[in-house]
Amino acid sequence: MPKVKVPRKSTVIDMTAMCDVASLLLTFFILTATARQPEPLPVDTPSSTVKIKLPTTDIATVTIGEGKVFFGVAGQPVRIRTLERMGERYKIQFTDKEKVRFSLMESFGVPIGQLKQLIALDGDKRNRPGLQNGIPADSVGANPSELREWIYNARYATKELNDKELRITIKGDSDEEYPTVKKVIDILQAQEVNKFSLITSLEGAD
């Protein structure tokens, strides 16, 4: 064998730059991931193959689970205006501080009589299981149900403040019995809201 030694060069690549770029990208993605609000009623939505994404403004979500109905609307000014109108309708006065606290609540489910107490509680105490039992969806005599009033006033507030139609979505638990869902759909149809959306998780097409 010839005794020629091939001069070996070092193959170490300097990874610093790559490391910097990677950590920058990582920081970006972690910061742009919005933190999820704790919801009072965890709901397991059924899956479907539709891929239309949900908008984030002018949207109201009716969450149905365990036979209870929760309601939430997007946008702090809309929440405040809806609360004011509900106060006028049910003759309850809300202070400005309460209105601000209410505007930070993403979703809630209590009859209007208990709403003040709910607003006074702190964030994590509100979401304790068993505390919020749902908005009444049945009409009492000739008076329409509270759920109907909430939806109606949210639509009014959105039209008044943003001049847009409120988009109503239903977020139901997979195991939810159909009659509760039917009640909500009937309330919507009575208000002539015939177009709404169901929230589903992603499913691969079979």
Place this chain on the structure above:
Amino acid sequence: MAELDSSGGGGKKKGGKVRSKKQSARVDMTPMVDLMFLLITFFMLTTTLAKPQAMDIAMPDKDEENQDQLQVADTRTMTILLGDKNKLEWYMGSIEDPKTPTPQGFGKEGIRKSILEKVKDVQAATGKGLIVLIKASDKSNYKNLVDILDEIKITNVKTYAIVDITEPEIGLLKRDGVY
């Protein structure tokens, strides 16, 4: 530099009597970068997947005075009844004279196949599209409803409606053990 060189000059001999035997501590950053990219991919995928999807529905106008069932052409109508325990039953035509009532299951081999067949049949027979009426009984759950709507979207049926179930139809479900 990427190599954390804590040796103070590699193998350079120190002058003097004290000579501590240090080895060059070079840290290779490659695995760190691998991990970073894994985490980035994870966050990229989970934030976009976490946004829930919305499935649009349009209901027919509910007229308080007119409680009749929708007037639809019986020859083009397929009615799907949602029963208990994730089972369903479908039939063609109207409830007075149901043609081919068939209990079936969900999914590709089940109801989807039937809907696709009927779409072809009705198209061949009348030249117009299939109309599907969805009637959910009290024993069905929300997932059944969403699954059926999903099948309708997949099979591309343009005309469909969610309507109330009637007594004779509940009788049909009971008869076939799906209630």
